[in-house]
Amino acid sequence: MAKKRGFMEPFNWKRELRLFPGYLLLSVWILFTIVLLGWVVAASFSTTKAIFSGHVLSQGIHFENYAKAWNNSNVSAIFFNSLMYSVISCTLLVLICAPAAYVLSRFRFAGNKMIQTSLVSAMGVPVVMIVLPLFSLIAGMNVLNNYIANKAVLIFLYVGINVPYTTIFLLTFFANISRAYEEAAAIDGCPPMRAFWLIMFPMAQSGIITVTIFNFINIWNEYFISLIFANSDRVRPVAVGLYSMINSMKYTGDWSGMFASVIIVFLPTFILYIFLSEKIIAGITGGGVKG
Amino acid sequence: MKKNKTMIAVFLTPAVLMFVLVFLYPILRTILMSFFKIEGITDSMTKWQFTGFANYSKLASTSLFRISMWNLFRIWLIGGLVVMSLALLFAVILTSGIRFKSFFKAMIYLPNVVSAVALATMWLQYVYSPKFGLLKNVFSAMGLKYLSKVQWLDNDHKFMALLVAYCFGMVGYHMLIFASGIERIGEDYYEAATLDGANKVNQFRYITLPLLKGVFKTNITMWSVTSVGFFVWSQLFSTVTADTQTITPMVYMYMMIFGAGNSMTERNAGLGAAIGVLLSICVVAVFLLCNKLIKEDDLEF
Numbered sequence: 011m012a013k014k015r016g017f018m019e020p021f022n023w024k025r026e027l028r029l030f031p032g033y034l035l036l037s038v039w040i041l042f043t044i045v046l047l048g049w050v051v052a053a054s055f056s057t058t059k060a061i062f063s064g065h066v067l068s069q070g071i072h073f074e075n076y077a078k079a080w081n082n083s084n085v086s087a088i089f090f091n092s093l094m095y096s097v098i099s100c101t102l103l104v105l106i107c108a109p110a111a112y113v114l115s116r117f118r119f120a121g122n123k124m125i126q127t128s129l130v131s132a133m134g135v136p137v138v139m140i141v142l143p144l145f146s147l148i149a150g151m152n153v154l155n156n157y158i159a160n161k162a163v164l165i166f167l168y169v170g171i172n173v174p175y176t177t178i179f180l181l182t183f184f185a186n187i188s189r190a191y192e193e194a195a196a197i198d199g200c201p202p203m204r205a206f207w208l209i210m211f212p213m214a215q216s217g218i219i220t221v222t223i224f225n226f227i228n229i230w231n232e233y234f235i236s237l238i239f240a241n242s243d244r245v246r247p248v249a250v251g252l253y254s255m256i257n258s259m260k261y262t263g264d265w266s267g268m269f270a271s272v273i274i275v276f277l278p279t280f281i282l283y284i285f286l287s288e289k290i291i292a293g294i295t296g297g298g299v300k301g
Numbered sequence: 302m303k304k305n306k307t308m309i310a311v312f313l314t315p316a317v318l319m320f321v322l323v324f325l326y327p328i329l330r331t332i333l334m335s336f337f338k339i340e341g342i343t344d345s346m347t348k349w350q351f352t353g354f355a356n357y358s359k360l361a362s363t364s365l366f367r368i369s370m371w372n373l374f375r376i377w378l379i380g381g382l383v384v385m386s387l388a389l390l391f392a393v394i395l396t397s398g399i400r401f402k403s404f405f406k407a408m409i410y411l412p413n414v415v416s417a418v419a420l421a422t423m424w425l426q427y428v429y430s431p432k433f434g435l436l437k438n439v440f441s442a443m444g445l446k447y448l449s450k451v452q453w454l455d456n457d458h459k460f461m462a463l464l465v466a467y468c469f470g471m472v473g474y475h476m477l478i479f480a481s482g483i484e485r486i487g488e489d490y491y492e493a494a495t496l497d498g499a500n501k502v503n504q505f506r507y508i509t510l511p512l513l514k515g516v517f518k519t520n521i522t523m524w525s526v527t528s529v530g531f532f533v534w535s536q537l538f539s540t541v542t543a544d545t546q547t548i549t550p551m552v553y554m555y556m557m558i559f560g561a562g563n564s565m566t567e568r569n570a571g572l573g574a575a576i577g578v579l580l581s582i583c584v585v586a587v588f589l590l591c592n593k594l595i596k597e598d599d600l601e602f
Contacts, residue, residue: 025398032394039391040408045435050423064433110316113309125317132324134522134584136529138551138577140327142334142342142558142570150343170323173316202308231416233533234551238559249418253537256422268426276419283414287407290414294474295481 054269061265075270084243085271088251093278095161095247096229099168100222103176106169108218111180112206116189126181132174137234145238154241161245164236168229176221179293183217184210220293223286227279248275334574342558342570349571356575366576369548372460372535376549377528380468385520387472392479393505406480410473417470421537424466429453454538459546463538471527475520482516483509518591525587529580550576 026033052066054076060069079085114122144167153159187210195205211218233249240246246254252275259268283290335356337349360366391409395402412420428435431452440449453462486509494504532551539547543556558573 026400029394029397029399032397032399036391036394036399036405036409040405043408043411046423046428049427049435053427062432064438106315106319109312113312117305117309119309125313128325129320132320134526134588135324135328136526136551136577136580136584138530138554138573139331139581140324140577142573142577143327143330144323146343146570167323170319173319173323177316202305203311206308206312227414231414233417234530238555249416249533252416252418252422256418265426268422272419272422275416279414279416280411283407283411287410288403291403291406291410291477294410294477 050269051273054266054273056266058263058265061269072266075266076274079267079270079274082267084251084255085274087244088246088248089274091161091245091251092230092247092249095165095168096226099165099172099229100225102165102169103172103225104218104222107173107176107221108180108211108214109206111177112184112210112214114177115181115184116192126178129174129178133178137171141235141238148239154239157242157244160239160241164239164245164247167235167239168232171235172225172228176225179221179224180214180217183214187213220289223282223290224293226282230279331574331577334571335578337571339570339574340568342573344570352571356569356571357579360572360575360579365543365545365548366550366553368545369550369553372547373528373531373549375460376464376467376531377525380464380471380528381521381524383464384468384471384475384524385517387468388475388520389479391472391476392483393509395476395480396483406477409476412470413473415470417533418537420470421466421534424462424469425454425537428466429462454540456546459538459544463534463547466538467531467534471524475524478516478520478523479513482513486512514595518595521591522584522588525584529584550580 049066053061055071055073056066056075057069057072060066114126148154148163153163191209191213192202192205195209196202200208230247231249232247233253236247236250237253240250243251243254252271255271256268259265259271334349336351336353338352338355339349341348395405399405427433431437431454434453436451436453437449451458453459490508490512491504494508499507530551531549532555535547535549535552538544539552554573554576557568558570560568
């Protein structure tokens with residue numbers, strides 16, 4: 011167990027044979043994942059008739075499913091909504107949480123411990139516990155009828171909900187950076203706030219990137235808050251939009267379009283994952299406690 | 302240190318403000334709301350009627366809510382046992398020195414980054430499909446006629462179908478937490494044990510498991526927090542409003558407050574708040590119970 015292995019360890023038949031049940035089990039699990047995803051991808055390129063005949067792709071490859079889903083059924087709108095929400099919220103989160111995490115990790119002051127404890131406990135608070143007052147507050151301000159205000163509300167909520175996790179995650183990164191850098195900056199006459207943005211912020215880059223990937227995935231896939239606060243088709247993000255689209259496509263019988271929409275929603279986080287899976291996995295097991 | 306005071310204030314204010322607005326204030330207000338009868342959710346506090354614990358006793362006597370709590374409990378317990386066992390098993394396999402470790406890890410974690418709506422749709426429309434479904438094809442290829450004809454999404458099987466699909470997506474995350482816990486255990490323990498003649502099973506029983514206590518606590522707490530928010534999967538798997546097979550407290554709350562259909566006669570935001578408080582108490586109770594039952598010895602390792 012926990013054995014460190016060299017990259018090019020010679021092939022050892024006895025050893026590999028002993029590990030065979032393990033290989034088998036993992037392979038079956040992964041095979042299922044591949045079949046599941048592969049079939050849905052194949053179905054998204056097939057005609058509805060081919061899907062129902064049980065032989066996907068039997069009537070050739072149909073790229074127009076994607077064109078149809080993208081243009082006719084709102085997919086482009088919800089896609090760009092989600093892209094906008096995720097990018098803006100992730101940026102705001104870093105700008106808000108990185109300074110807070112830095113201050114919490116560096117300075118001793120009254121309330122520091124309390125703030126940290128509150129943030130950690132907030133990560134375990136179920137959404138049902140906060141959603142009603144937020145709704146009455148926001149609906150009471152009568153902003154949900156204006157679509158620009160509605161978008162701003164969604165971004166505000168995405169940011170707010172992820173503040174505790176982002177701050178706690180970045181805290182450990184700043185704690186690990188040596189104080190010598192700030193001291194040197196102070197001796198050179200750099201005021202501490204500038205020193206943070208010019209020196210510490212760039213040094214925490216790897217942590218900031220990791221937490222941003224998590225935030226992006228979380229916000230992209232967020233469902234409950236969007237369901238309650240996104241008031242019209244115009245402001246809906248992908249998860250909620252996809253749900254209503256699936257329901258309507260079941261009635262119109264456009265199964266290939268439905269699978270194409272599923273793939274379009276699935277693709278951004280999947281591509282991110284292909285390139286960054288090592289970083290994501292290291293981030294889960296290293297710093298944070300949330301996926 | 303005096304100069305730093307402004308810096309602390311400036312750097313901390315936005316995050317603390319967000320925390321107060323999105324967590325602290327709503328939490329306190331939800332607790333308060335749960336003791337009142339509130340007809341419209343946007344009603345001002347002057348219109349609230351204090352009813353004490355009436356909301357809680359009302360929930361306790363509502364059969365649909367009790368069913369939803371029972372469903373949640375089953376998801377938490379059965380799903381938890383299945384997910385934790387699989388996650389631990391996979392973590393042990395992954396750390397036993399197999400090849401392609403990072404590939405396996407990445408593939409098993411993959412469902413966690415996919416939108417739950419997309420993932421649930423894949424299960425519903427493909428795996429469980431009675432016309433061209435994966436299960437149907439696999440079972441008929443194996444010659445299991447009876448199994449290939451099972452309607453996986455009918456009332457008798459829906460709950461299990463939902464649970465299996467949900468667990469499939471959750472294993473990866475908990476597996477990673479277990480795996481990192483195992484990797485932190487020093488190799489010398491196992492070497493010493495091997496020299497003393499302990500076999501792999503005993504090494505797992507007497508070294509790995511005791512040293513994973515803290516990791517178990519993390520995993521159980523995280524599992525409880527995510528279970529309590531069980532919503533999307535339930536909404537996608539239910540075919541009618543107020544589907545007794547799949548309803549969870551959060552779905553119940555959503556139907557009651559944000560009105561889907563007219564299956565609910567009474568509109569009372571206070572009831573919704575009481576559900577929030579009850580679920581939070583469940584999470585805290587599990588957390589405290591874990592801390593009590595799983596005593597972490599001050600082992601240095």
